[in-house]
Amino acid sequence: MADNAGVSGIGxxxxxxxxxxxxxxxxxxxxxxxxxxxxxxxxVAVRPSGxxxxxxxxxxxxxxxxxxxxxxxxxxSYIGVPYKxxxxxxxxxxxxxxxxxVLHHDYGLDLPDNTHTVTGQFYVWxxxxxxxxxxxxxxxxxxxxxxxxxxxxATQMVNAPSPGQLTRVDNIWTVPAPIIRRPKAYISADRxxxxxxxxxx
Numbered sequence: 050m051a052d053n054a055g056v057s058g059i060g061x062x063x064x065x066x067x068x069x070x071x072x073x074x075x076x077x078x079x080x081x082x083x084x085x086x087x088x089x090x091x092x093v094a095v096r097p098s099g100x101x102x103x104x105x106x107x108x109x110x111x112x113x114x115x116x117x118x119x120x121x122x123x124x125x126s127y128i129g130v131p132y133k134x135x136x137x138x139x140x141x142x143x144x145x146x147x148x149x150x151v152l153h154h155d156y157g158l159d160l161p162d163n164t165h166t167v168t169g170q171f172y173v174w175x176x177x178x179x180x181x182x183x184x185x186x187x188x189x190x191x192x193x194x195x196x197x198x199x200x201x202x203a204t205q206m207v208n209a210p211s212p213g214q215l216t217r218v219d220n221i222w223t224v225p226a227p228i229i230r231r232p233k234a235y236i237s238a239d240r241x242x243x244x245x246x247x248x249x250x
């Protein structure tokens with residue numbers, strides 16, 4: 050009599066479905082989004098509940114001083130714009146089109162491609178420096194090989210996640226770990242503010 054100690058295909062499918070349901074619940078994300086992310090090998094995005102961006106300070110800040118806080122507020126003002134692959138305007142954009150629009154159109158920063166800098170170019174952009182993950186702050190660029198967002202604080206980012214999704218706030222993915230890039234314009238603005246006595250050193 051053969052000992053049949055293997056796991057059945059049905060048991061395996063039920064176990065995997067249950068695991069995806071648990072991940073979906075803990076990430077506050079629809080099951081279909083979680084499954085798509087896992088199948089594509091993408092990090093599973095987290096959708097925080099109850100986030101309401103503060104876009105009231107200073108009214109419309111587009112074109113204001115280039116600080117990380119202002120860039121983060123401007124990025125949050127675009128929540129709800131649809132994802133459109135390879136596009137780069139508020140009518141629809143992909144992740145890098147969104148970041149390009151905010152940094153170049155709204156703040157005039159000179160990027161490798163001022164129409165649509167792609168994700169990989171932000172890794173080597175001479176207009177930014179890499180900072181440790183634990184120093185991430187508002188306005189920093191949160192970069193992966195195939196994705197990018199704009200941090201609104203140390204743990205959350207605004208991003209255009211994927212086809213069928215809207216620009217939204219997600220927790221910064223931890224796996225794989227992102228590279229944090231800080232535009233040099235923020236550093237210059239901070240130094241100028243300290244030098245003028247507007248900010249305590």
